[in-house]
Amino acid sequence: xxDKHYASPSYKPLYDQIKVLLTQSLIGGEWGPGDMIPxxxxxxxxxxxxxxxxxxxxxALATENILIRRQGKGTFVATHSAEGMKLRFLRxxxxxxxxxxxxxxxxxxxxxxxxxxIGQALDLKAGTSIIxxxxxxxxxxxxxxYDHIIIPxxxxxxxxxxxxxxxxxxxxxxxxSEFGVRMIRAEERLTAVAAQGEAAKALxxxxxxxxxxxxxxxxxxxxxxxxxxxxxxxTDDHHxxxxxx
Amino acid sequence: xxDKHYASPSYKPLYDQIKVLLTQSLIGGEWGPGDMIPxxxxxxxxxxxxxxxxxxxxxALATENILIRRQGKGTFVATHSAEGMKLRFLRxxxxxxxxxxxxxxxxxxxxxxxxxxIGQALDLKAGTSIIxxxxxxxxxxxxxxYDHIIIPxxxxxxxxxxxxxxxxxxxxxxxxSEFGVRMIRAEERLTAVAAQGEAAKALxxxxxxxxxxxxxxxxxxxxxxxxxxxxxxxTDDHHxxxxxx
DNA sequence: GAGTGGTCTAGACCACCAA
DNA sequence: TGGTGGTCTAGACCACTCA
Numbered sequence: 001x002x003d004k005h006y007a008s009p010s011y012k013p014l015y016d017q018i019k020v021l022l023t024q025s026l027i028g029g030e031w032g033p034g035d036m037i038p039x040x041x042x043x044x045x046x047x048x049x050x051x052x053x054x055x056x057x058x059x060a061l062a063t064e065n066i067l068i069r070r071q072g073k074g075t076f077v078a079t080h081s082a083e084g085m086k087l088r089f090l091r092x093x094x095x096x097x098x099x100x101x102x103x104x105x106x107x108x109x110x111x112x113x114x115x116x117x118i119g120q121a122l123d124l125k126a127g128t129s130i131i132x133x134x135x136x137x138x139x140x141x142x143x144x145x146y147d148h149i150i151i152p153x154x155x156x157x158x159x160x161x162x163x164x165x166x167x168x169x170x171x172x173x174x175x176x177s178e179f180g181v182r183m184i185r186a187e188e189r190l191t192a193v194a195a196q197g198e199a200a201k202a203l204x205x206x207x208x209x210x211x212x213x214x215x216x217x218x219x220x221x222x223x224x225x226x227x228x229x230x231x232x233x234x235t236d237d238h239h240x241x242x243x244x245x
Numbered sequence: 246x247x248d249k250h251y252a253s254p255s256y257k258p259l260y261d262q263i264k265v266l267l268t269q270s271l272i273g274g275e276w277g278p279g280d281m282i283p284x285x286x287x288x289x290x291x292x293x294x295x296x297x298x299x300x301x302x303x304x305a306l307a308t309e310n311i312l313i314r315r316q317g318k319g320t321f322v323a324t325h326s327a328e329g330m331k332l333r334f335l336r337x338x339x340x341x342x343x344x345x346x347x348x349x350x351x352x353x354x355x356x357x358x359x360x361x362x363i364g365q366a367l368d369l370k371a372g373t374s375i376i377x378x379x380x381x382x383x384x385x386x387x388x389x390x391y392d393h394i395i396i397p398x399x400x401x402x403x404x405x406x407x408x409x410x411x412x413x414x415x416x417x418x419x420x421x422s423e424f425g426v427r428m429i430r431a432e433e434r435l436t437a438v439a440a441q442g443e444a445a446k447a448l449x450x451x452x453x454x455x456x457x458x459x460x461x462x463x464x465x466x467x468x469x470x471x472x473x474x475x476x477x478x479x480t481d482d483h484h485x486x487x488x489x490x
Numbered sequence: 491g492a493g494t495g496g497t498c499t500a501g502a503c504c505a506c507c508a509a
Numbered sequence: 510t511g512g513t514g515g516t517c518t519a520g521a522c523c524a525c526t527c528a
Contacts, residue, residue: 015516075495091487188488188489212457241433242336296500297500314514315507
């Protein structure tokens with residue numbers, strides 16, 4: 001039940017509590033990706049608070065890109081399938097500003113056990129079953145990124161190479177539409193490394209060429225890590241763009 | 246004058262107009278870095294709007310890190326001199342999470358003319374006078390970043406190597422305190438490159454070692470570019486961390 | 491025209507801080 | 510104790526979308 005409990009030692013604003021309730025409805029699947037959620041007035045009625053309070057909760061979720069507001073239409077659950085959202089986490093941009101034209105070349109999809117390091121990143125016990133996907137992203141015919149993707153097997157039961165190829169490289173929208181797993185944020189760690197091994201070969205590079213290494217962990221609702229990914233990027237005519245605010 | 250002019254073709258919310266007015270007071274120097282600005286009630290009176298509208302304008306500036314709210318105290322102009330703000334734009338983190346312990350080794354400070362490429366980035370005509378600073382940042386004794394910094398000479402008249410050294414490497418807080426120029430945001434472009442020339446030498450690397458190249462343009466009020474910077478970073482035991490939301 | 495989000499107001503009260 | 514920001518409400522009205 002909603003409770004203001006001012007002056008309580010564990011005081012939490014009402015809108016934060018509403019935010020939690022909304023998030024629970026998202027986790028529980030009451031509203032799926034792309035769905036419209038009830039209007040602010042309806043929600044205010046449901047939770048017995050004013051519209052302004054619901055508004056502030058929705059505002060917070062909207063700035064986290066979990067909900068999308070559209071004036072005159074309603075408020076919707078964000079989805080990676082929507083146009084413009086497919087490359088939301090891709091910061092790599094060609095020098096002339098292009099961000100599209102990426103093509104996906106599937107390499108492999110295998111099952112295995114997680115090792116210690118990635119197990120820590122994904123919060124899995126060592127030895128847990130995982131799925132590994134390897135692929136090459138090309139930009140106008142030239143190899144650009146060699147991706148190594150690791151996800152826990154359990155939530156993605158039934159995923160295989162065929163389905164990866166079908167979805168044409170958009171992993172996040174596949175996670176959503178086929179497994180109901182929605183990624184809401186990610187953390188990346190970048191380093192410069194020398195090309196070697198599989199990656200160098202797939203990218204058509206000599207050994208020791210510099211590569212941008214991007215290690216990414218993606219999180220679903222509740223800040224639960226669900227995907228580990230290592231991208232090796234050729235940055236001859238692409239930049240990793242980042243805005244600092 | 247404040248004007249709601251609903252239904253006008255160029256409708257702009259009141260709080261946006263207040264935000265512009267606040268920004269103008271910041272540019273004009275009515276409130277300098279670290280100063281407390283008038284209370285919400287005072288500002289509401291000054292602009293003849295309600296407190297809630299002023300609030301929303303301040304909220305926007307606060308999320309842009311231009312103002313800082315402190316409950317019970319007041320609202321303050323953000324400053325890079327404040328503790329915890331000195332490394333606001335530094336995304337490089339040691340593998341064990343450390344972010345401090347950086348030491349600054351001044352290399353040179355010279356005057357020159359801007360070239361075409363950097364002139365474009367800084368919105369300067371080719372040939373405009375500039376100041377160039379080079380320095381080496383070290384982390385627990387090991388060279389970490391070789392920085393090449395370029396700023397237009399005009400707004401920073403009187404800047405020299407001595408003053409750079411005095412400020413112990415905190416360029417942004419020096420810009421603020423000595424020249425009244427406050428950086429509010431920045432854009433970075435990252436690539437992986439092979440070490441060579443001056444940078445390789447300063448960092449104590451052999452030729453062809455991979456380096457993380459970070460090109461940064463920093464902007465002051467009104468989105469005016471005021472500093473170009475190229476950092477060459479050794480990422481053996483440091484990562485460039487980035488959160489995607 | 492009906493329904494949605496977006497803006498603006500006025501007022502009450504709470505939490506935090508300093509003197 | 511008084512001043513500051515922070516929360517919450519209730520209500521009016523505007524802007525946008527779609528049928």
